[in-house]
Amino acid sequence: MRHSPRRFSIKLSDGDLRRLHVFCAVTRCGGFAAAESELQMGLPSISRVIKDLEIRLGVRLCQRGRVGFELTEQGRHVYAASLQLTADLKRFEANMSSIHSVLAGTLTLGLIDTLITDSNLPLPRLLKEYKRRHAHVEFNIQTKATNTIEQSVIDGSLDAGLVVGRRHINQLDYRPLYRERLSLYCSEEHPLFHEDLSSISIEEVSRYDYAGYSSLEDSNQSGPTRLLVTRARADSVEALATLVSSGCFTALLPDHYVNSVWRLKNFRAILPEIISISVDIELVTRHGTFSPLVLTLLDLMDDIGVPLPAEDAVTTLLERFNGRRPVNAGLGASVA
Numbered sequence: 047m048r049h050s051p052r053r054f055s056i057k058l059s060d061g062d063l064r065r066l067h068v069f070c071a072v073t074r075c076g077g078f079a080a081a082e083s084e085l086q087m088g089l090p091s092i093s094r095v096i097k098d099l100e101i102r103l104g105v106r107l108c109q110r111g112r113v114g115f116e117l118t119e120q121g122r123h124v125y126a127a128s129l130q131l132t133a134d135l136k137r138f139e140a141n142m143s144s145i146h147s148v149l150a151g152t153l154t155l156g157l158i159d160t161l162i163t164d165s166n167l168p169l170p171r172l173l174k175e176y177k178r179r180h181a182h183v184e185f186n187i188q189t190k191a192t193n194t195i196e197q198s199v200i201d202g203s204l205d206a207g208l209v210v211g212r213r214h215i216n217q218l219d220y221r222p223l224y225r226e227r228l229s230l231y232c233s234e235e236h237p238l239f240h241e242d243l244s245s246i247s248i249e250e251v252s253r254y255d256y257a258g259y260s261s262l263e264d265s266n267q268s269g270p271t272r273l274l275v276t277r278a279r280a281d282s283v284e285a286l287a288t289l290v291s292s293g294c295f296t297a298l299l300p301d302h303y304v305n306s307v308w309r310l311k312n313f314r315a316i317l318p319e320i321i322s323i324s325v326d327i328e329l330v331t332r333h334g335t336f337s338p339l340v341l342t343l344l345d346l347m348d349d350i351g352v353p354l355p356a357e358d359a360v361t362t363l364l365e366r367f368n369g370r371r372p373v374n375a376g377l378g379a380s381v382a
Contacts, residue, residue: 211326235293
């Protein structure tokens, strides 16, 4: 496929910006089909937009077909430039709003799922105060997995996000908000539900199939955790709860979620004094951000106070019961 670079005009139009938006979404999602849901477009439409953009720029942006989706060298340059352009446009809009001393624009936030059932979640209070002080600001909240939120904050499609604390990425700043406790659960249809858990061991629990989070790498499992046999994976808490409801799997679920959803009243925590973890829920923003919308959010957190509970970064698991060793807390480091 050859295109003449002479066809490209450096003067970008609104149509060019829309095409670049589609291209960035396709790249971020890893392919045309994967981007359909986010873009709310069909494959033929996405393909046509990308082809139009290639003709407009005079370069081939990606390889697609049976071998999969992959950016060309020129495509990688265009993607990087597009991300920078998006960030510059957002910064320009925010600066124009500040000229009139009125904060305006859209604050786009990413959240992992099921946080709303946790009474420790400070976000509703933050949004209420944000809206009270800056009535012209709009909010766009999206539910995503932790790794997707982090990547979206880096590429500028999200301004900030709430994620599960795990390894930190250099391009991002992390601010701990509170902690979430998770226990190993089974449903009433599972054989363990009717067991006398006072005498059962972790080894016996490990004989049953376990459902884990898709973002959890097997290499993170150590100690007794390595005994859990992962037979299913899911990318959200709700999806894991669905697997547990089948009666075929156990899974780590947030206690607040199980206690708040009536359909899960028939769930039982398995050895909660042994197999339970606490993980940090953190606010993530792009390192060195100058966005007035994001800086205002950070200032509000300081103003209304979002303290962490006075406990260790990860709750120490109890070891006092019959000499049983606890599950390694590293299991929760990559949850959600």
